[in-house]
Amino acid sequence: MLELRHINKAYAADRQVLLDLSYTLQAGDYVAVMGDSGVGKSTLLNLIAGLDTPDSGEVLIDGVAISSLDDNAATKLRRQHFGFVFQAFHVLPHLTLSQNIALPLLLNDAPLERVEQMLAEVGLAGRGHHFPRQLSGGELQRVAIARALIHQPKLVLADEPTGNLDPETAHDVLKLMRKEIKANGSSGLIVTHSHAAAATADYILNLTKDGLQPVVQEGHN
Amino acid sequence: MQMKTASLSRWLIFGEWRAHIVQWLAVTLAIALGVALGFSIHLINTAALNEFSAASKSLSGQSDLQVHSNQPFFDELLFPKLVRHQGVELANPVLEFDVVVPEKLDSRNDHKLKVMGIDMFRATAISPDLLGVTESGEQLDRLADDAIFLSPAAMEWLQVEQGDALQLNVGVQTITLRVAGGLVRARAGQRLAVMDIGVAQWRFGYLGLLSRIELKLSPGVNLESFKADLDKALGEQFFVTEAADQETRVANMSRAYRVNLNMLALVALFTGAFLVFSTQALSIFRRRHQFALLRVLGMTRRQLLRQVMQEGAVLGVIGSLLGLALGYAVAAMAVHFLGGDLGSSFFPGIQPSIYLSPLAATIFFVIGVGVTLLGSIVPAWEAAQAKPAAALKSGGEEMAIRKLSFPWFAMACLTLALIFTQLPAVSELPIFGYLAIVLLLVGGIALMPRFSAWFFSFLLRAKGSVDSGAVSTLVLARLANAPHQASIALGGVLASFSLMVAMAIMVTSFRVSVDDWLGQVLPADLYVRAATSGHQGGFQLNEQKAVADLAGFTRADFFRSQQLILDPERPEITLIARPIDTSDPSTTIPMTDDLMASELWPRGVMPIWVSEAMVDLYGYRVGKLVTLPIGDKTHEFFVAGVWRDYGRQFGAVQMQLSDYQVLTEDMSSNTVALWLRDGVTASQAERMLRQLSFGSVLEISHSGDIRTLSLQIFDRSFMVTYLLEIVAVIIGLLGVATSFSAQTLARIKEFGMLRHIGVMRRQILVMLAAEGGLLTTLGMMLGFMLGWAISLILIFIVNPQSFHWTMQLHLPWGSLFVIAAVMLVSAATTALIAGRHAVSGGVVRAVREDW
């Protein structure tokens, strides 16, 4: 479903971030990517989302090279097939919860019927008319998860989704995210520093200078 | 320790400015523009006024007291009496009048030369500047019976040199004088001629008459008591005034005009202050985390407050200094190109030069800095009061900014404004009128967030049923649910648009009224004037008969007009005697509704019709009995009606010509209005007039030309208000630019997220333009209402109170729509340009927290 082919990315001559990276993600997989700071995790996410272009190599989504698309086509691809969960939630303060969640549907010109159901699934049933300022951090991230999955994307990209949350809330959110990704038949790629977070994925990859290396799982629950 | 704090605050200030240089430049520019505008208007006005009073002072000299009559001229036999009067050291007789220069008759409003007749032996002590200088040094040539001395400006204007002949009109005669020399100490630009008093009396028909007598008192004489005694001794025909009174009088002539300009400039400065406020507010909200962090790290509230205020102060200082320099340059240029009266003809015949007074510069500097600090204090206070822990959390901006909106305050402002409109003028200035305007603006701007929340929620709900379009949802939701952040951009638009609307409505109403009025006051086809001959009008009975007997006219109305002084501290009023249809005076005079039917007139008292200014300035009311000095005595009249006069803001009175002739036995007239017979063209009629024996000296005007010219003068005098409007609009657009770019920066993460989830660049731009456009539309809607309200204040309060005339309301829909469209497009464009960051590559990275 997602295939990385010989990706190279440098921000400056002496700052090579990704070197000849290749990897293939199967549909329905939910993987966690770990790695040291500055090793290129976020760059990898941006490349996958088409928000950045590799110096060489290709990112293929269902065989389509996203890096070959222009901005508009890439954006359209993203709005249909991608969901995003951010560390800082990025829930728009001036939209209600329903409106926030409905955003991808509006962008895709899709019917809004799933919004209430999604709200209920992330445990915020009946609170669609609330504004984000009435919510806690964990709740905001639930809204973000709902927004990421409302349009049943092929791939959910999550960048340190629990970085701003306490461990207990983080645990709930991660569980919810895994459940929703699986329930919607999406694939997932979560970038994190947290072993606890990574542990909720199907398997863990370690991003190093030498590429993505599978990590032997120490335990799975 | 102090040093460290200082360098910290410097780092913070420079860091902030480096990051947002454009915004801060715009704010600095706005302050500079506001200060420049106020300062330049002040400079121009002061220069013009100073020059005008210096010019009139150089004419009136260094006397202790002046004796005037309530008419322009009085019997010279008062002069020897005053010379012998106890306590008078020197009495200087002066004859002052205007003469018509035949060669300049074409320029209708600029064909008169001021002539002063002086006694050189007496004038040396009081007004030495008026002594003519002969080339040969032959002093006695000053007494020659054909000698006239001209100021350099007059020589240039008349294109004559020493030794040349100069022709001047006296009544229907032309006389020739010799330019005997110059008045080297006349002020630059001052057009003036000086002659020997005896020669002037003789050649210009003022035998036995003087205009004023200037007195120097003996040492040790108490000025006050002497003045009071002399005033009493001379009786009611004469006024004894001091030089200071003269200055007051000169200042009074243009005071309303000057104050009005200054007020407009202050309103522009106020718009600038609002811009400072919005920029500071936005900058502070953007930096909430930074400030919260500083608080956490140990900066006290007071230090933080000082930090923010310092930013404002530095901006204020730079902007104000820039403004002073700019203002000086603008003033110098305006005086050079438009003249000291900015084209309004309030200060004729002078050429002022700008004088940079340190005091004035300091005052405007302080105003500029003060206004900036005022704009900073509320945001600074908010920043200092914010709880650091709460501020560190994201998403609270709208809550924080909400604190800055005070609907109760807005309502209080509007209510107060309403009350102020009901208050009378303060020392003849519409102070409360202007306060009401400022309060309306403040109140309107403060009410803006409420209004926009209400308006856009309504739109959002209306659209909700359609449920389509992410962009429109995003736009409307933001405008409806974050009204404070949105509308902070709007203050400038609102302020400048309402000012423009107000000025446009006022100027249009005024212009239409003046146009109508001109139609009413110029019913005849031709107006023919003759130069005055001494204190008599130029047409004596013979000439009147000759004109009336001409075949080309169906009707000839003769007018006799002259100046009267009713109050020595006020400029002269004009007395116009003409045939008036008593049964319906509105056929000859542009009457207001305030008039008394002729059946109700008291018997045995002559009627007069007074201009609106007479009502305001002298308390004349319809039906009231008043006394006026007509002829040699004062007579009683009753006020039969009030008419509208846009030509003479200091007051005018009309009376029946026959009444005037009975009282004065003065059968002469200055002007004749002529109605053409059918089939006679104006040029044929003019030819007939020119063929009269005295035809060549007549000043013949077509009513159409007078009308055109009057409207041209009108337009020219409002030129400066257009300039003010443009500056206000620029400030308003700067406001849009700064607040949009500030908000774009503040919302960078929002755009980053939107780009992630699939919003296209173009959509973000559309969103920004739509936000800008919608906000501007709303701002203009509110601005229109505010502007309309302000124009009502200008038309029905400010104008009557300062200029003593009323007018009817006329709305210039066409130009208002054009202005609105221009504003809308420029605001949306500005928003777009300011928001171009929002689609830059960096945006997508902004979603990350760990950078």
Next chain:
Amino acid sequence: MRRTKQNQSICLFSLIGMIFLVSSLLSSIAFAETTKFKTVVPEYELSFPQDYGAHDGYRIEWWYITGWLETEEEKTLGFQVTFFRYATGHNEENPSRFAARHLIIAHLALSDPAVGKLIHEERTAREGFELAYAKHGNTDVKVEDWTLVREEDGRYQVDMQGEDFGLRLSLTPTQMMFLQDKNGFSRKGPKPEQASYYYSEPHLNVSGTVVRHNQSILVNGRAWLDHEWSSEYLDPNADGWDWVGANLDDGSSLMAFQIRGKDGGKRWAYAALRDASGKIKIFEPEQVDFTPIRTWQSPHTDAVYPVVMRIRTDEVTWLLEPMFDDQELDSQQSTGAVYWEGAVTLSKDGQPAGRGYLELTGYVRPLEM
């Protein structure tokens, strides 16, 4: 103080300016205008009291009084009082009361050795409104508050109060009037029309008060009055003149003048000596010589004046010595004229002979008029 500044910017006439004015008028613009004025002719017979009064038909006229005064404290002062009437030649037909046909100008100067220089003031006004006039029929001249009046009994009353000082004097004739030259027809140059009508009243007995520093001082003394009128006075080539009028101790009266040419030489001269009994001896131009003995350079104007002068009238020589040197009348700040007008003592053969006034004009160049 204020009053003296009154004329600040009129660089106008004064004695010399006035007379030179006439000459310049003659030579230039006024050429045509001279026809307007009456010519001085030898046939005219002066008649009194009419000729005490003003003669409007002539261009210029003056009443000029100089004399020596003594205070009660026996301090000596000199004084000079002059009233001019000057016809402007303008406004002949002007009916205005302000029409400037005649100007009245007055000078007042006081010589006090204790001050060491002249103190002086002046007034100028157009005739009119009874504020300034020179009347017909008798001497009666006024400008502002300064007056000179001849009373019926022949006594002159002078009242001139200035800013800083003033005079109120009564002058009583002790001798007959003194008609100069040919019965009052006084030639001033080689051409017969260069002449004036000229009579003097020498040996006037003076009493009255001098006001200084707001204090009145009683004075008495002896004075000399000249009344002269003319339309054409100076030769165009003349440069200035030296004049003396002196009341001699023996009751006789000496008047002498010379008109200097541009070459510095004598262009015309005249002297007359009348003894106490009234016998007059008139000297022809060649019998009269003015010889400078000592000069004094003015620190004010740099002009060099022959303040000590020897005058020869035929075989008699008179030595004139000033009361003090600095009796220059410098009105450059006001009317612009500068001349030396000083009290002098006369001696003959080393013996004091009398006291009078010496006038030295035309020593400053260029002349300010």
